[in-house]
Amino acid sequence: MNLKNRNFITLLDFTPEEIHHLITLSSKLKSEKYEGIEHKVLTDKNVVLLFQKDSTRTRCAFEVGAQDLGMSTTYLGPNGSQMNTKESVKDTARVLGRMYDGIEFRGYKQADVDSLANHSGVPVWNGLTDIYHPTQILADFLTVKEIFGELKGIKFTYVGDARNNMGNSLMIGAAKLGMHFTGLAPKALWPEQSLIDTCQKIADETGATLNFTEDTIEGAADADVIYTDVWVSMGEPKDVWKERIDQLIDYQVDEDMMKQANKNAIFMHCLPAFHGPDTDLGKDIAKTFGDTYPKLKNGEMEVTNAVFESDKSVVFQEAENRMHTIKAVMLATLKDHYE
Numbered sequence: 001m002n003l004k005n006r007n008f009i010t011l012l013d014f015t016p017e018e019i020h021h022l023i024t025l026s027s028k029l030k031s032e033k034y035e036g037i038e039h040k041v042l043t044d045k046n047v048v049l050l051f052q053k054d055s056t057r058t059r060c061a062f063e064v065g066a067q068d069l070g071m072s073t074t075y076l077g078p079n080g081s082q083m084n085t086k087e088s089v090k091d092t093a094r095v096l097g098r099m100y101d102g103i104e105f106r107g108y109k110q111a112d113v114d115s116l117a118n119h120s121g122v123p124v125w126n127g128l129t130d131i132y133h134p135t136q137i138l139a140d141f142l143t144v145k146e147i148f149g150e151l152k153g154i155k156f157t158y159v160g161d162a163r164n165n166m167g168n169s170l171m172i173g174a175a176k177l178g179m180h181f182t183g184l185a186p187k188a189l190w191p192e193q194s195l196i197d198t199c200q201k202i203a204d205e206t207g208a209t210l211n212f213t214e215d216t217i218e219g220a221a222d223a224d225v226i227y228t229d230v231w232v233s234m235g236e237p238k239d240v241w242k243e244r245i246d247q248l249i250d251y252q253v254d255e256d257m258m259k260q261a262n263k264n265a266i267f268m269h270c271l272p273a274f275h276g277p278d279t280d281l282g283k284d285i286a287k288t289f290g291d292t293y294p295k296l297k298n299g300e301m302e303v304t305n306a307v308f309e310s311d312k313s314v315v316f317q318e319a320e321n322r323m324h325t326i327k328a329v330m331l332a333t334l335k336d337h338y339e
Contacts, residue, residue: 040070052107065327138325184219220260274301
């Protein structure tokens with residue numbers, strides 16, 4: 001299967017077979033790294049990492065993955081380029097495309113990564129936008145496959161803001177790969193109906209099912225995976241917190257919710273997670289909202305510390321897999337094939 005010169009913007013652009021190929025390649029590269037087998041097969045390549053939003057996992061995964069493949073990287077942080085200030089995205093794309101073999105973008109507007117892909121002339125990889133987060137989904141599904149041995153038929157429940165980039169992208173991925181996806185969220189936070197309709201058409205072909213519910217018992221029942229994300233995304237104003245907490249306070253993943261799932265169910269989170277007072281934000285949450293919302297008094301928000309630190313939690317295996325799957329995406333789109 002040849003994905004050379006393809007952009008990686010959303011999983012909607014890829015067939016189930018192509019997604020499986022990327023997950024299989026990720027697993028192969030992970031095994032080789034553990035075995036000490038080098039795969040520096042792109043030593044003539046240079047890539048640029050264009051970040052409007054800071055990140056631990058995305059940046060490290062791209063940098064380590066590129067280094068493992070023999071590539072050099074240039075990191076341009078939130079203040080590292082003139083894009084959208086003194087230079088248009090289109091012009092930035094045409095400059096970077098003449099200097100680099102691939103461009104990673106992590107930012108806000110989906111239109112920006114689309115413009116980079118349309119005008120750079122080199123593969124562009126979406127490290128996160130306000131609508132999609134496809135590299136995270138590959139890591140998530142590699143993790144699920146490592147634990148359960150398969151993806152088709154897995155019962156996958158996403159809890160929280162189901163209309164954000166993670167809710168959207170997990171729904172797309174589940175539909176593509178024949179999984180049973182449940183969005184457990186207030187109805188106001190369900191994905192756009194047009195995207196649900198698109199994914200339902202895909203699900204009709206793959207055997208997947210899509211379900212949305214506000215009922216926490218129904219949504220968690222018999223799930224193989226309970227997945228959640230932060231309630232407020234990076235870059236959203238602080239005054240959104242109160243509104244989002246009001247909407248999602250009953251959707252905190254706790255031990256009672258995990259008991260509704262299958263006995264072998266796992267807990268997943270794309271990180272960072274607000275599960276205690278060990279961060280400045282955690283302390284702020286507890287101080288600001290703890291009296292009004294007892295569930296938040298210890299700085300726990302979308303997940304309790306008991307669940308996050310439990311044996312069911314695979315969040316750090318999942319985080320490591322960002323590196324292996326991102327490496328697979330870069331390799332697959334920059335080289336004809338890899339044996």
